[in-house]
Amino acid sequence: MGIAEPQRQMAEPKAKVLFLATVYTHLAAFHLPFMRLLQEKGCEVHAAASPAEGRKEEVEAFGVRCWDIPFARSPYSLRNLKAFRELKQLLEAHRFALVHVHTPVAAFLGRYLARVTGQGPVLYTAHGFHFYKGAPLRNWLIYYPAERLAARWTDGLIVMNQEDFDNACRLGFKPGKNLFYVPGVGVELDRSGPSGPPEKSIRAELGLAPEEVVVTCVAEMSRDKNHGLLLAAWKELASRRSGCHLILVGTGVLLSRWQEKVRAERVPRVHFLGYRRDVPQILRESDLAVLTSRREGLSRFIMEAMAAGLPVVATDVRGCRDLVEHGKTGFLVKLGDVEGLAGTLERLIQDRELRETLGRAGREKIRAFSLDRVLKEMEAIYTHFLSGVAS
Template sequence: MKKVLFVAAPQSHIMNFHLPFLKYFHDKNYEVFVATKLDREKYKKEMQRDTWVKWNDIDFSRSPFSSKSLKAYKQLKELMKEHQFDLIHVHTPMGGFLGRLAAKNTKQKVVLYTAHGFHFFQGASKVNWALYYNAEKLAAKWTDGLITMNEEDYSNALKLMKNRDNVFKVNGVGVDLSKSCAEQYNDVRAELGIGKDDFVISVVAEFIPRKNHIQIIDAIDLVKKRNPNYKIKVLMAGDGDLIPQIKDIISTKELKDDILLLGFRKDVISVLKASDALALTSKQEGLPKNVMEAMACKLPIITTDVRGNRDLVDNMKNGIVVPLYDVEATANAIEKLYNNDKLRKEFSKCSYEKVQNYSIDNVLIEMDKIYTKFLEV
C-alpha cells in the first residue's frame, strides 16, 4: 500500500487545516501518517474518530533555537527510516525545515512544502530576513514542490526554487461552505446575554504577539470614549500565552463589559453567526482561514493592510482595510460599519461572492492537480 506523511509542528495545525487532505489520501487507499506534537487531551475525540490516521508524536518546538529541535529531527529521521513514503507534505516553519532535512537524509521520494506565510515578508525585520529567508533558500534544495497562498509569498517563492514550474499558488486551505452556511448553530448571543440591538464584532485569533489584539482593543476604547452610547460587544475567541496580559489591559481600560474573552471554541461558526463583523488586526498572515469563514458567514471584515489579509479583503468592497497599528483608522472603520446598515449589507454580499473561490472543494481540485503531477512522475 502507498504511504503519505503530513508534517506540522503543532497538532492544531493538522486539525484546523489538513483533515480534508488526509481524507483525500485515505479515500485513495493510502496509508496516512502524521508527524506532529500531539495534544491527546485536546483532540482525543477526533483522534478516536479517525482511527485510520497513524499519529506520530514529535517533540517539536516553535523556536528555531530550542534544544528540542535536534530531538525532533532525530524522531522524524527514525520515522522516515522505518517507512519509505510515496509523498511527504510538510507544513509550518519548523515542521517544514526539519521534515525536509530528514526526508533528504533518508532519501524519500517526493517532498512538498506549503508555506502558510513566510516569516520573511514586506515590513519584516532584517533578522527575520537573514534567518528565515536563508533557511528557506537552503531547504528549497530539498523540496520538489513549493506551495504558497498569497501573491507576496508566491513572488518570493519563485526566487527560492530553481525550477519555477514547481512553484504553485493555491487559494488557501479551503473553507467548508456547507458548514459555514448551515442554518443550525449555537445561539451565542443568548449564551452570553448579548442583546439583539448590540453590534457584535468577533475576533478569532490565537493570543500571540503576531495577532496584535491590542490594536482592536485600543480602537474599541477610542470608539467608546467618542460614542459612550454605542452598544458594541467584541467576542475574542482563542487561546494562547498572552491571555493574562490581554485581560489586564481590558481591565485597566475598563472594557470588561465590552470585550469578552471566550477562550478556545470549537463552535467558531456559531460565534461568527452571532456577529455583525469580523476584525483581524494581525501583523502578518498567510491566508487567514478565520477571515474566509467569516466571509462564508456573510460578514464584513475590518483588517490590517498586510500580506494575506489584503488578498482576501478588497477595501470598501467586502470590508475596510486599515494601516497596521493605526488605532484611529480602526476606530473610524468600526464607526462606519456601526452606522451604515446599507454598507454592511453590500460588504456582506461581496464577501460571500468572493469566498466561493476559496471553498474546500475548489482547493481540493487545485491540490489534486499538484499531487497528481508529482505522484505520476
C-alpha cells in the first residue's frame, strides 16, 4: 500500500476591500496609509473614483486596483447618472468584504448600491458634513435628508469633529456600536517636524531673506476655503507692514480668480505656488500658518502646521476650533472679519517670541492626532467589520 499523497491546501482568496470617493485626488491625499494597512492585513484593495482631477497613478502605485467611475462633485450633475450605472456594474461583478466610502456624492450612491448588490459592511467617513452650524439653508434641505436616508445603508460612520459627532447622534447612530470618533486622517509627526538643512529651500526659490516672515496657507482654491477673506486681510496688512510674505499652496477652480485679484489690486508679496509635493519643507521654512475656511472636517493642513511647530490663525468654524486653542496654540477669528484677521496676523508677524510659544504648544497638542494613533484606531474598526462582528 503506497504512501498517500498529501492533500493540497488551496490558498484562501483574499478579502476584497473597495475604497470609493468622487475623485482619486481625495484618495491619494488622505487614504493611502489606510489602503496599505488593509493590504498588510491580507486584503486585496480596490478603488473607484473619477480620474478627472488626476493622481490616479499615485493610488495604483500602492498596488491598488483602480476602477474609473465618472462621478461629478455636484449632486445636480447628470454625469452622476452614468456614474450610478457604471458603479452598479462594478458592484454586480465583484463581491467586496468591506466598502469604505468617502465624499458626499460617491458615498451616497455607493452606500445604496452596496446594499442592493449584497456587498459586505459599508463604512462611511464623513470628512465634514455639508450641513453644519452656519451652513446655507439649502445644505440642510439637501444634505441632511440625504444623510438620514443613507443612514439605513451605513454599517459604520466615522466622524472627526465634535459637531459632526453630535449631528450623527441625531441621525440615529450609536457611539461605540456604529459611530466612531477618529482624530482625522492623521499627521506624520516625524515627517512634519524639524529637520536638517533642506536640499531645496523655498526661501531661496522665492528670493526671501532669512529675517522676512513667511505666512503660509495650503488649501484647495475653492469657495469653501474662502481665500477672498485671506487676500482682503493681507491687502490691509501689507499696506502698513513690509518684510512679510504670503505663500498660497494649492490649485482649484478659483485659482485664476485669486491670481487676477492680486494683479488687479496690486496686493504685494503674495506667492502662488500651485500644487506642491514638498509641503512639509515649505512649512519648516514658514513662520506661521493661516486658514480661512468656511467649513472643515478636521483640517490636515492645520495638523501639519502644528506638527511643524507653527502657530495657526484660523476661522472659528467646525474642524478648525477642534484643533486650534485660542490664545494657546494660535488664534481663531470670526468669518468675514477682515480687520480682525489682519490684526491677528500682524500681531504674530511682529512678535517672534509669541509665535514660538504658540508653536511649541501646538506641536505638543497635535501628538494626539498622529498618524500612528489614527492607524491603530482604524485597524480596530476594520478588524471589527471584516470579522463580521457588526450587525
